[in-house]
Amino acid sequence: EVQLLESGGGLIQPGGSLRLSCAASGFIFNKYAMTWVRQAPGKGLEWVSVISDSGGSTFYTASVKGRFTISRDNSRNTLFLQMSSLRAEDSAIYYCARNGGVGPFSAADFWGQGALVTVSS
Amino acid sequence: EVVLTQSPGTLSLSPGERATLSCRASQSVSNAYLAWYQQKPGQAPRLLIFDASSRATGIPDRFSGSGSGTDFTLTISRLEPEDFAVYYCQQCGHSPLTFGGGTKVEIK
Numbered sequence: 386e387v388q389l390l391e392s393g394g395g396l397i398q399p400g401g402s403l404r405l406s407c408a409a410s411g412f413i414f415n416k417y418a419m420t421w422v423r424q425a426p427g428k429g430l431e432w433v434s435v436i437s438d439s440g441g442s443t444f445y446t447a448s449v450k451g452r453f454t455i456s457r458d459n460s461r462n463t464l465f466l467q468m469s470s471l472r473a474e475d476s477a478i479y480y481c482a483r484n485g486g487v488g489p490f491s492a493a494d495f496w497g498q499g500a501l502v503t504v505s506s
Numbered sequence: 507e508v509v510l511t512q513s514p515g516t517l518s519l520s521p522g523e524r525a526t527l528s529c530r531a532s533q534s535v536s537n538a539y540l541a542w543y544q545q546k547p548g549q550a551p552r553l554l555i556f557d558a559s560s561r562a563t564g565i566p567d568r569f570s571g572s573g574s575g576t577d578f579t580l581t582i583s584r585l586e587p588e589d590f591a592v593y594y595c596q597q598c599g600h601s602p603l604t605f606g607g608g609t610k611v612e613i614k
Contacts, residue, residue, distance in 0.1 A: 386601075421602075422551075428604040430551065444601040447507070461554050480550055485562075488599050492541035494562060495552035 387411040387495045389481045394500030401436050401471050405500055407464040410497075415439070415459040419482035420484030420493050423477035423502075432477070434466065435489040442489060449475075471504045478502075508533055508597050510606035518614040525582040525608045529595035534575045536599030542571055542580045545608075546591045554593075555580065585611070 393405040408416040408420070421433040434445045434455040443455050464481055478499040485494030507531040517524055529540065529544055538558035543551040552560040555571035568583040582589055590613050595606040 401549040429608045432603045449601035492553055492598055494553045498550055
């Protein structure tokens with residue numbers, strides 16, 4: 386059974402940093418690209434970033450480029466999102482998801498339950 | 507950036523009725539890399555359709571997707587009580603992989 390478990394969320398002050406982790410199990414992690422998607426309270430889904438299966442290619446939405454870094458440790462079956470210079474508008478539930486198709490440009494077929502990040506003083 | 511516009515914003519229907527949801531892209535979506543997701547309150551999204559018309563594993567055949575280029579449609583042939591939720595489209599052909607704003611299907 387595919388499982389994705391996010392951790393590392395919490396309350397952080399504006400300008401601060403936070404690292405989210407996503408522990409994957411039930412599939413061959415290094416065969417799949419992985420994605421982060423966020424959802425602000427009461428709002429729609431926003432795609433944040435994707436990383437290829439090897440970690441060699443990464444893509445970001447414009448609003449986080451230069452502040453967020455996606456990475457993965459295939460030896461530990463874990464996906465990361467390092468977030469810095471956090472702003473109030475980054476407050477959201479952050480979902481980790483597996484890309485089901487070939488390469489990073491594919492739909493997300495399994496999702497974690499999400500980690501809540503709140504940026505507030 | 508490819509902007510996806512979903513309509514209507516809210517669809518009020520009764521169980522057993524047919525639901526037709528629209529997703530329009532600001533430019534042609536490469537290879538029809540268009541996906542549809544369902545989200546219920548307090549839950550993570552669930553993939554329904556990928557590549558515009560392929561059903562994901564375990565998705566009932568009352569869900570179908572169609573379209574190409576800039577116009578895509580999700581159809582639920584006969585609404586079941588568990589289908590009342592918010593539906594999002596996402597294009598996966600261009601970075602950033604954008605989502606539409608969602609359509610809420612509510613019980614009339």
